Amino acid sequence: MTKIKNICCIGAGYVGGPTMAVIAHKCPDVKVTIVDLNAERIAAWNDEDVNNIPIYEPGLAEVVASARGRNLFFSTDVEKAIDEAEMIFISVNTPTKTYGVGKGMAADLKYIELCARQIASVAKNDKIVVEKSTLPVRTAEAIKNILDNTGNGAKFQILSNPEFLAEGTAVEDLLNPDRVLIGGDNDEDGQKAIKSLVDIYANWIPEERILTTNVWSSELSKLTANAFLAQRVSSINAMSELCEKTGADVNEVARAIGMDSRIGSKFLKASVGFGGSCFQKDILNLVYIAKSYGLNEVADYWEQVVIMNDHQKKRFATNIVRTLYNTVSGKKIAFLGWAFKKDTNDTRESAAIYIADALLYEQANIAVYDPKVEKETIYKDLDYLESRESAQNKKGVVVFENSYEACKDAHAIAVLTEWDEFRTYDWQKIYDHMKKPAFVFDGRNILDGEKLRKIGFVFQEIGK
Ligand code: NAD
Ligand code: UDX
Numbered sequence: 001m002t003k004i005k006n007i008c009c010i011g012a013g014y015v016g017g018p019t020m021a022v023i024a025h026k027c028p029d030v031k032v033t034i035v036d037l038n039a040e041r042i043a044a045w046n047d048e049d050v051n052n053i054p055i056y057e058p059g060l061a062e063v064v065a066s067a068r069g070r071n072l073f074f075s076t077d078v079e080k081a082i083d084e085a086e087m088i089f090i091s092v093n094t095p096t097k098t099y100g101v102g103k104g105m106a107a108d109l110k111y112i113e114l115c116a117r118q119i120a121s122v123a124k125n126d127k128i129v130v131e132k133s134t135l136p137v138r139t140a141e142a143i144k145n146i147l148d149n150t151g152n153g154a155k156f157q158i159l160s161n162p163e164f165l166a167e168g169t170a171v172e173d174l175l176n177p178d179r180v181l182i183g184g185d186n187d188e189d190g191q192k193a194i195k196s197l198v199d200i201y202a203n204w205i206p207e208e209r210i211l212t213t214n215v216w217s218s219e220l221s222k223l224t225a226n227a228f229l230a231q232r233v234s235s236i237n238a239m240s241e242l243c244e245k246t247g248a249d250v251n252e253v254a255r256a257i258g259m260d261s262r263i264g265s266k267f268l269k270a271s272v273g274f275g276g277s278c279f280q281k282d283i284l285n286l287v288y289i290a291k292s293y294g295l296n297e298v299a300d301y302w303e304q305v306v307i308m309n310d311h312q313k314k315r316f317a318t319n320i321v322r323t324l325y326n327t328v329s330g331k332k333i334a335f336l337g338w339a340f341k342k343d344t345n346d347t348r349e350s351a352a353i354y355i356a357d358a359l360l361y362e363q364a365n366i367a368v369y370d371p372k373v374e375k376e377t378i379y380k381d382l383d384y385l386e387s388r389e390s391a392q393n394k395k396g397v398v399v400f401e402n403s404y405e406a407c408k409d410a411h412a413i414a415v416l417t418e419w420d421e422f423r424t425y426d427w428q429k430i431y432d433h434m435k436k437p438a439f440v441f442d443g444r445n446i447l448d449g450e451k452l453r454k455i456g457f458v459f460q461e462i463g464k
Pocket of ligand 2: 163165166233266268271273274276279
C-alpha cells in the first residue's frame with residue numbers, strides 16, 4: 001500500500017477548495033496542493049485576508065486558515081503539483097455540453113480529458129488518480145485509456161470518490177459525512193489504492209461510514225443520489241400546485257408524509273424550483289446515458305424531474321405578472337435573494353436568474369438584493385442566457401447593497417433565496433415605503449404570512 005504524503009487536487013472550485021482544505025486540516029502530515037488554471041481564483045485563495053477566499057461557506061475561512069501555508073497550498077503550477085503527488089484528485093467542472101453530440105444533455109468531459117493527458121505527460125512514477133468530479137458511469141475506463149496510452153510508462157490506478165457535500169453546509173458535510181464512497185478495481189493493486197484513500201479519510205471518519213465498491217457503482221451512485229434528491233423536490237413542488245387548487249397546504253402535507261419513516265422529513269420543502277450546479281446537469285446526464293443504452297422509459301422517467309422544475313419556475317413568474325393585473329411593464333419588482341440557496345455565493349442555475357429573465361421579457365424593472373452575491377455575477381448570469389443585449393440587462397436590473405433600498409417604491413417583492421435575515425426584517429417599514437397594493441411572493445415559504453397580511457401586504461406563498 002502506498003502511504004500518501006503528497007496530494008494534488010486539480011480544480012480549486014466549490015468542491016476542490018473545501019474538500020482539500022478539510023483533508024489538509026485533518027491530516028497535518030499530508031501536503032495538499034490545490035492547483036487551477038484560473039490565476040485569479042488561486043490568488044483569491046492565497047489572499048492575505050482569509051475572508052477574501054473566493055468561496056463563501058460557513059466555517060471555511062477558519063479551516064483554510066488552520067492549514068494554509070502549513071500543509072495546504074494553492075498554486076497555478078499544475079505540472080509541479082502533479083509531479084510531486086502520489087495521489088491526484090481531479091475536481092474540475094463537468095458542465096452540460098453546449099455543442100455537438102449530446103448538446104444540452106451530456107456532460108462535457110473535455111476538462112477531465114485535459115487533466116488525464118496532463119497527468120500522463122508529467123508523471124514519472126506511479127500515481128493514484130481519483131475522480132472527485134461527478135462523471136458519467138464508465139468514465140474511469142476512458143481516463144485509464146488515456147493515461148495508459150499517452151504516459152511515459154508510469155502505472156495508474158483510478159479510483160472514483162464522488163463528493164456528496166451540499167453548498168452552504170460544505171464544511172459540516174465534509175467533517176461529518178453520512179458516508180464516503182470509494183470505488184476501485186477488484187484486483188490487488190486496485191484494493192491497495194482503495195486502502196490508501198480509506199486511510200486518508202479514516203483520520204476523522206469512522207471506518208463503517210467509508211463505503212467501498214467497484215468503480216462503476218461508485219460513479220453511478222453519485223448521479224443516482226442527485227437524481228433521487230432532485231426528484232423529491234420536484235415531487236413536493238408538483239404537489240404544491242395541486243395544493244394551491246384544492247385548499248391543501250403543502251407544508252402540512254410535507255409534514256404529514258415526512259413523519260412516515262419510510263419517506264423521511266428531509267428535502268420536502270416546496271420552493272420556486274431547485275437550482276445549483278448539480279441537480280439539473282446530473283439528471284440530464286443520466287437521461288443522456290439511459291438514452292444511449294436505448295433505455296427510453298428510464299430516460300423519460302428522470303427527465304420529468306427537470307421538466308417539473310422548469311414548470312415550477314415558469315409558473316412562479318407567470319403568477320407575478322397575472323397577480324399584478326397582467327402587466328409588470330415599468331413596475332419595480334424587488335428580488336430578495338439571487339443565490340440558488342442560502343449560505344452560499346453560488347448562483348449557478350439559480351431560479352432567480354430564470355424568474356428575472358421572464359420578468360425582463362415583460363419589461364419589469366428588477367431590483368436585486370443578495371447578502372453574498374456580487375453585482376458582476378448577477379449581470380454575468382443574465383448575459384449567459386443570451387436573451388437580450390448586455391446593456392438591456394443592465395438597464396432592466398439594478399443591484400442594491402441595502403435590502404430596504406431595493407424594496408423602496410417597489411410594486412412587489414419576490415423572495416427567491418431562503419436567507420435567514422429576510423425573516424427578521426422590519427416588514428412594516430418595508431410596507432410603508434412600497435407602492436400599494438404591496439405584494440409579496442414568497443418563493444421559499446419562509447415569511448410569516450399572517451403577520452405580513454396584518455400589515456397590509458397581499459401575500460402569496462408556494463403551495464397554499
Ligand atoms: P467549479 O467550476 O467551481 O471548479 C472547477 C475548477 O476547475 C475551476 O476553477 C476551473 O478553472 C478548474 N479547471 C478546469 N479545468 C482545469 C484544468 N485542466 N487544469 C486546472 N484547473 C482546471 O466546479 P465545482 O462546483 O467545484 O464542481 C467540480 C465537480 O464536482 C463537478 O464535476 C461537479 O459536478 C462536482 N460536484 C459539485 C458539487 C457542488 O456542490 N458544487 C458537489 C458535488 C460534486
Ligand atoms: C446537491 C446535493 O444535495 C449534494 O449532495 C451534491 O453533492 C451536490 O448537489 P447543492 O446543490 O449544493 O447539493 O444543494 P442542495 O441543498 O441539494 O439544494 C439544491 C437545490 O434544491 C437548491 O436550490 C435548494 O434550494 C433546493 N431545495 C432543496 C428545495 O427547493 N427544497 C428542498 O427541500 C431542498
